[in-house]
Amino acid sequence: MIFNSLTFLMFLVVVVCAYWILPRRTRLWMLFLGSITFYGFWRIEFIPLLLFSSTTDYIVAQRLHVCRKQSTRKLLLLLSLSVNLGLLFGFKYLGFFIDNVWQGLELLGIDSSPPVLNIILPLGISFYTFQTISYTIDVYRGFIKPERDYVLYSCYVMFFPQLVAGPILRAGEVISQLDQRPQFKACDLAEGLRRILFGLFLKVVLADNLAPVVDGGFSNPVEMLGALDIWTLAFLFGFQIYFDFSAYSHIAIGSARLMGIHFPENFNFPYLSVSPREFWRRWHISLSSWIRDYLYLPLAGSTVHDRSTGGLAEAVQEKQLPKRTTWALFLTWAIMGLWHGAAWAFVFWGLWHAGLIYVYRLSAPLRKKLPSAIRIGVGRPLTLGLVMLAWIPFRADGLSNVVGMLTHVVSPSAYVRMGLRENIYLVAAIVTLLVVIAKPAWVWIAPWLDSRPLLRLPLETSIYAVAISLVFIFLRPIQQFIYFQF
Numbered sequence: 001m002i003f004n005s006l007t008f009l010m011f012l013v014v015v016v017c018a019y020w021i022l023p024r025r026t027r028l029w030m031l032f033l034g035s036i037t038f039y040g041f042w043r044i045e046f047i048p049l050l051l052f053s054s055t056t057d058y059i060v061a062q063r064l065h066v067c068r069k070q071s072t073r074k075l076l077l078l079l080s081l082s083v084n085l086g087l088l089f090g091f092k093y094l095g096f097f098i099d100n101v102w103q104g105l106e107l108l109g110i111d112s113s114p115p116v117l118n119i120i121l122p123l124g125i126s127f128y129t130f131q132t133i134s135y136t137i138d139v140y141r142g143f144i145k146p147e148r149d150y151v152l153y154s155c156y157v158m159f160f161p162q163l164v165a166g167p168i169l170r171a172g173e174v175i176s177q178l179d180q181r182p183q184f185k186a187c188d189l190a191e192g193l194r195r196i197l198f199g200l201f202l203k204v205v206l207a208d209n210l211a212p213v214v215d216g217g218f219s220n221p222v223e224m225l226g227a228l229d230i231w232t233l234a235f236l237f238g239f240q241i242y243f244d245f246s247a248y249s250h251i252a253i254g255s256a257r258l259m260g261i262h263f264p265e266n267f268n269f270p271y272l273s274v275s276p277r278e279f280w281r282r283w284h285i286s287l288s289s290w291i292r293d294y295l296y297l298p299l300a301g302s303t304v305h306d307r308s309t310g311g312l313a314e315a316v317q318e319k320q321l322p323k324r325t326t327w328a329l330f331l332t333w334a335i336m337g338l339w340h341g342a343a344w345a346f347v348f349w350g351l352w353h354a355g356l357i358y359v360y361r362l363s364a365p366l367r368k369k370l371p372s373a374i375r376i377g378v379g380r381p382l383t384l385g386l387v388m389l390a391w392i393p394f395r396a397d398g399l400s401n402v403v404g405m406l407t408h409v410v411s412p413s414a415y416v417r418m419g420l421r422e423n424i425y426l427v428a429a430i431v432t433l434l435v436v437i438a439k440p441a442w443v444w445i446a447p448w449l450d451s452r453p454l455l456r457l458p459l460e461t462s463i464y465a466v467a468i469s470l471v472f473i474f475l476r477p478i479q480q481f482i483y484f485q486f
Contacts, residue, residue: 001041038160057132061146096342124164161255167286182260195254202247204474210240222404226417274379276356281311299328345393
């Protein structure tokens with residue numbers, strides 16, 4: 001069951017209605033069983049894996065809370081990490097590991113055939129393992145107390161709006177909201193429906209219609225593509241993945257809001273960032289915040305946070321660049337790239353962003369001397385271009401194609417060759433313009449409309465009517481969300 005389907009919309013109506021009617025205990029069981037049903041629509045045989053992972057952390061957290069011996073506490077934490085990361089490695093990285101081992105043996109002159117593995121990646125395993133790991137570590141650090149009610153704890157781990165692709169939530173942010181049902185508010189209902197509609201529009205109208213254009217462009221041999229072609233494809237895929245993934249987050253946030261539950265924002269107009277630091281304060285905020293608190297800051301020896309907001313930007317140290325901080329930066333980003341996919345191209349993507357952030361830190365003294373208008377005027381298009389180029393490893397087929405495409409970008413002679421159809425450049429230009437001016441235009445238009453309520457109501461009604469019509473027109477050909485593969 002995926003968000004962009006009529007099945008999910010009917011499921012959501014039933015669950016939300018039951019949520020506001022049932023008493024507390026029955027309500028929690030309904031959410032627990034409903035979330036399992038939601039996950040089982042994909043593959044029912046992976047439900048025991050989800051239950052095993054979450055139950056392990058439930059038991060370990062209970063033992064951590066009562067144990068006072070530090071060595072035992074460390075062993076319990078190691079058990080949790082071993083189980084969760086072991087499952088993640090077995091299902092997601094074992095094939096990648098074996099392929100690289102066999103390639104290494106071939107380089108040594110050892111000729112042998114690698115075993116053929118047909119491992120199916122469980123849906124959402126990268127997300128729910130990170131969520132349960134954060135729960136156990138937060139108990140270990142003393143940030144939270146373990147939840148004794150297994151059903152309530154399981155609702156936190158398996159809550160269907162964010163189970164498959166986030167946001168990655170902290171227990172301290174969600175369990176209390178699930179425990180005590182908030183008072184019903186019409187504004188929550190309205191906001192939830194608005195976010196769901198907006199998410200569906202981004203997914204089925206924009207992202208899914210960009211997909212065939214992007215697929216067709218990347219299907220061309222690299223030798224046929226010129227530098228402008230590669231820039232265009234990078235921008236198109238950058239917008240496709242943004243529309244697609246932010247759509248999922250909007251629907252997840254909106255679905256929870258229908259039940260009065262507030263999730264933190266996961267996207268905040270990231271392509272308007274003026275620096276790599278700001279980009280990671282705006283893009284996939286819950287993941288970058290998770291990486292900050294459970295990987296980067298511990299590696300750097302710095303104080304960690306206990307919230308899923310702020311992103312990696314809050315971890316930046318610009319005044320000093322000790323070796324430990326630098327190594328922590330690049331190691332963190334290599335792991336973050338590998339989290340997205342078991343391929344060297346994703347590691348390349350991670351190191352690309354690490355390099356951008358590192359150069360941004362080094363340039364801090366120079367940037368501080370520049371007027372703010374220049375910092376914004378230069379920083380925004382420069383950040384946008386470098387971030388868009390970084391999407392090539394996400395979409396290109398293999399690391400060799402990634403290197404080939406980026407080589408064309410820096411080759412002057414490649415700018416006189418164009419292999420794509422002219423309409424693709426027009427699509428990229430229009431979408432870029434709309435994304436760049438969307439927020440600034442609304443900041444100007446909203447106050448103007450607020451002062452003219454008689455005009456605002458019919459305008460908003462027309463916009464919602466068009467959006468709903470387009471969503472139902474394009475909802476028929478169902479396509480999965482891009483981040484399901486990660």
